[in-house]
Amino acid sequence: MIELxxxxxxxxxxxxxxxLFTGFYMAWTIGANDVANSMGTSVxxxxxxxxxxxxxxxxxxxxxAVLVGSHVSSTIKSGIIQPELLxxxxxxxxxxxxxxxxxxIWVFIATYYSLPISTTHAIVGSVVGIGILLSPxxxxxxxxxxxxxxxxxxxxxxxxxxxxxxxxxxxxxxSKHDSLQSLIKVGPxxxxxxxxxISLSIFYKGLSKLGLHFSTxxxxxxxxxxxxxxxxxxxxxxxxxxxxxPRSDSEKYxxxxxxxxxxxxxxxxxxxxxxGANDVANAIGPLSAVINTTxxxxxxxxxxxxxxxxxxxxxxxxxxxxxxxxxxxxxxGKKITEITPSRGFCAEIGTTITVLLCSKMGLPISTTxxxxxxxxxxxxxxxxxxxxxxxxxxxxxxWCITLPISAITSIIIYSLFKIYLI
Amino acid sequence: MxxxxxxxxxxxxxxxxxxxxxDKLIQHAKIVNECTQYMxxxxxxxxxxxxAEFEKNRKKVIELEEEAxxxxxxxxxxxPSRIHMSVDKNNFLLLITQQDKILDYxxxxxxWLSMREVCYCEDIVKKFNMLTKKAIETIEHFxxxxxxxxxxxxSSFSEEERSETKKYIKMVSQSEYExxxxxxxxxxxxxxxxxxxxxxxxxHLVRTVQLLGEISNHAENASDRVRTLLxx
Numbered sequence: 001m002i003e004l005x006x007x008x009x010x011x012x013x014x015x016x017x018x019x020l021f022t023g024f025y026m027a028w029t030i031g032a033n034d035v036a037n038s039m040g041t042s043v044x045x046x047x048x049x050x051x052x053x054x055x056x057x058x059x060x061x062x063x064x065a066v067l068v069g070s071h072v073s074s075t076i077k078s079g080i081i082q083p084e085l086l087x088x089x090x091x092x093x094x095x096x097x098x099x100x101x102x103x104x105i106w107v108f109i110a111t112y113y114s115l116p117i118s119t120t121h122a123i124v125g126s127v128v129g130i131g132i133l134l135s136p137x138x139x140x141x142x143x144x145x146x147x148x149x150x151x152x153x154x155x156x157x158x159x160x161x162x163x164x165x166x167x168x169x170x171x172x173x174x175s176k177h178d179s180l181q182s183l184i185k186v187g188p189x190x191x192x193x194x195x196x197x198i199s200l201s202i203f204y205k206g207l208s209k210l211g212l213h214f215s216t217x218x219x220x221x222x223x224x225x226x227x228x229x230x231x232x233x234x235x236x237x238x239x240x241x242x243x244x245x246p247r248s249d250s251e252k253y254x255x256x257x258x259x260x261x262x263x264x265x266x267x268x269x270x271x272x273x274x275x276g277a278n279d280v281a282n283a284i285g286p287l288s289a290v291i292n293t294t295x296x297x298x299x300x301x302x303x304x305x306x307x308x309x310x311x312x313x314x315x316x317x318x319x320x321x322x323x324x325x326x327x328x329x330x331x332x333g334k335k336i337t338e339i340t341p342s343r344g345f346c347a348e349i350g351t352t353i354t355v356l357l358c359s360k361m362g363l364p365i366s367t368t369x370x371x372x373x374x375x376x377x378x379x380x381x382x383x384x385x386x387x388x389x390x391x392x393x394x395x396x397x398x399w400c401i402t403l404p405i406s407a408i409t410s411i412i413i414y415s416l417f418k419i420y421l422i
Numbered sequence: 423m424x425x426x427x428x429x430x431x432x433x434x435x436x437x438x439x440x441x442x443x444x445d446k447l448i449q450h451a452k453i454v455n456e457c458t459q460y461m462x463x464x465x466x467x468x469x470x471x472x473x474a475e476f477e478k479n480r481k482k483v484i485e486l487e488e489e490a491x492x493x494x495x496x497x498x499x500x501x502p503s504r505i506h507m508s509v510d511k512n513n514f515l516l517l518i519t520q521q522d523k524i525l526d527y528x529x530x531x532x533x534w535l536s537m538r539e540v541c542y543c544e545d546i547v548k549k550f551n552m553l554t555k556k557a558i559e560t561i562e563h564f565x566x567x568x569x570x571x572x573x574x575x576x577s578s579f580s581e582e583e584r585s586e587t588k589k590y591i592k593m594v595s596q597s598e599y600e601x602x603x604x605x606x607x608x609x610x611x612x613x614x615x616x617x618x619x620x621x622x623x624x625x626h627l628v629r630t631v632q633l634l635g636e637i638s639n640h641a642e643n644a645s646d647r648v649r650t651l652l653x654x
Contacts, residue, residue, distance in 0.1 A: 116434035170578040253576045335436045372438045382508040386440040390504040
């Protein structure tokens with residue numbers, strides 16, 4: 001790093017320091033605020049102690065960010081706009097820095113006023129705003145269209161998967177006379193499915209940064225194998241737990257929810273993983289663009305995200321969880337106790353699949369909003385006594401204000417930079 | 423600063439959920455339970471001639487009826503159209519209405535009895551105790567049905583839990599039927615006593631019989647609402 005700075009001009013050093021600081025703040029706020037959505041239900045139901053939830057969230061957010069985080073980061077950095085059409089690397093660097101700062105400011109304000117906005121929308125809005133300012137031909141409107149569609153479709157997909165999952169669980173577990181035994185039989189299959197999805201997301205077109213390359217078949221094979229190993233292990237554990245025969249119906253459901261509580265720890269970690277994979281891009285996408293461009297002095301849209309930047313993002317998220325996120329987890333956990341472990345399990349599986357799918361496609365989406373869609377899906381499957389549809393309106397309003405505000409703010413910051421730095 | 427800031431969380435997840443209306447329904451049902459006990463004590467005290475005890479219990483019944491009324495209003499206010507429930511919302515609200523009607527009639531019974539303080543003969547007392555017991559039995563069956571609803575929800579409407587609830591609903595119908603027969607029998611007996619008791623006594627008692635009958639009727643209406651809630 002020191003050598004790196006020696007070759008740079010003072011202006012560039014300032015740029016990099018501001019970018020590191022702001023990118024780190026974005027990663028921090030993602031960890032501080034958004035991680036609660038994955039861990040909140042498990043802590044609220046008592047399946048996980050707060051301390052353990054923080055540790056698990058840290059591990060899985062970090063691995064998601066480092067292992068799968070590069071796809072969406074590339075979209076943010078050089079997918080929405082085509083930087084190769086810009087002549088000046090300097091302009092690209094300060095434009096990206098302006099986006100990062102604008103999003104950070106808006107996210108800070110929105111948090112203060114408890115607006116349900118997403119860091120994703122802030123960053124995408126500001127990148128598009130800057131792109132249009134520089135030259136509309138720079139903006140890849142196909143990708144912008146795809147991203148907008150994914151914002152609408154992803155909560156529906158999450159909802160649909162969770163709806164189907166809850167229906168399935170109702171049919172094969174709850175409607176059975178001996179539902180506890182059914183759960184013990186079905187549990188390992190559910191575990192297989194979840195592990196399979198996660199490992200596929202890691203091994204399919206992934207890990208190239210670690211110098212590992214897998215073909216589609218190899219990725220499938222490894223994922224199936226890992227799934228089977230975990231399923232067998234869990235089957236062994238389940239069979240060795242001596243479940244007391246429930247004396248009453250309420251005790252039976254209590255036991256079922258307790259087992260789901262354990263299964264939900266896995267899905268909560270999966271959501272944390274998926275969240276890290278998708279949302280770390282909001283912090284490090286622009287950051288890597290700034291660092292890469294100022295370092296090499298050239299625009300290279302195909303440059304991959306260096307792993308150390310992914311790690312910076314991951315560490316930022318982990319610190320966010322450790323310094324503030326744990327309290328948010330506790331607060332959210334207390335407020336969403338209506339989501340019992342079996343319901344949370346289904347919502348989280350739907351969220352994981354949707355978010356990982358979008359991450360692999362390089363689509364920046366809001367994990368939280370997918371989770372809201374998933375919870376609605378479980379509600380529509382008669383899993384939750386009462387859900388409030390007004391949140392849909394509030395989410396749409398949050399899109400409508402976040403996009404223009406972050407676009408305009410980023411344009412203002414960009415103009416200021418241009419006056420003072422160039 | 424942080425402490426003030428910490429309450430400000432950008433989480434739409436919290437907004438996606440609404441307070442569980444079934445919690446409040448159960449709470450309301452528990453008030454019915456409590457109120458029924460006071461009504462029973464009031465009626466027992468009245469017919470055994472202990473009017474001081476009667477008065478004490480009557481006040482309790484009125485108090486609880488008022489409390490339940492407030493709760494009923496809160497439940498209604500917390501279910502605007504933007505809330506989606508796992509059961510039919512109109513039916514749910516009708517169930518609350520009917521459950522609340524039970525309390526209204528319990529209040530009516532003690533209020534009507536309090537119109538005059540008379541010691542009735544042992545034969546009449548026995549018949550009224552029987553009738554009150556039947557009304558309370560109907561309420562108890564109905565409450566078992568309501569108290570089983572959370573398990574129906576938890577199991578996501580499994581056949582097993584639904585049939586358990588239906589079992590209680592059938593018991594309500596049976597009790598209500600028996601209560602009707604008893605009502606008829608007691609009224610008929612009152613007409614026979616007609617020569618020996620005053621017109622005032624007669625009217626006082628006949629109306630009490632009718633009000634006690636209404637309690638069972640509304641327990642049955644309410645349990646019909648529970649049955650419609652169970653439909654898939």
